[in-house]
Amino acid sequence: MAYREAESSYHTALHSHNCYQFYGLLRGNVDMQIDDRTHELGPGQCIIVPPDLMRAPSCAGRAPRYLIAMFDIHDFGFKHLCDGPMILTEAMLAQMDLLISDLQEPDLGNALQATQKRGAAVSKCPLL
Numbered sequence: 001m002a003y004r005e006a007e008s009s010y011h012t013a014l015h016s017h018n019c020y021q022f023y024g025l026l027r028g029n030v031d032m033q034i035d036d037r038t039h040e041l042g043p044g045q046c047i048i049v050p051p052d053l054m055r056a057p058s059c060a061g062r063a064p065r066y067l068i069a070m071f072d073i074h075d076f077g078f079k080h081l082c083d084g085p086m087i088l089t090e091a092m093l094a095q096m097d098l099l100i101s102d103l104q105e106p107d108l109g110n111a112l113q114a115t116q117k118r119g120a121a122v123s124k125c126p127l128l
Helices: 090-104 111-117
Strands: 002-005 020-027 030-034 037-041 045-049 055-059 065-071
Touching: 002 090, 020 030, 020 090, 030 045, 037 045, 065 090
Parallel strands: none
Antiparallel strands: 002 065, 020 045, 020 065, 030 037, 030 055
16 A cells, blocks of 8 residues: 655556556546556546556646555455446545555554544445
8 A cells, every 4th residue: 555646747657467456546637547448537536457457547637646555355356346437435535544644654653543442433445
């Protein structure tokens, strides 16, 4: 899992992974090429890219902030979620903010666990 704040020149060359890739856009605009299709992603949208498909994200306007995660479990049942961009719910965006805090400053403790200890409801990812 990784969080990145990219420049407006952001472009990743066409490549593939042998696992599922979650790509959640928090700010900016990205054109995500997946094989021969290009998906336009805006803030609050995500896409799941299946294993072994060629992909190439690039900035399409405002510089992006995004969270990526790789899932090396091929029998996880993501296939039906891979048709195109999806909207991230408010609950999912809140959970992503907590994950980003942990990724940026891991020495401050686990923000997700701290939220659970305070009694806040922590929902499971609506995409799974």
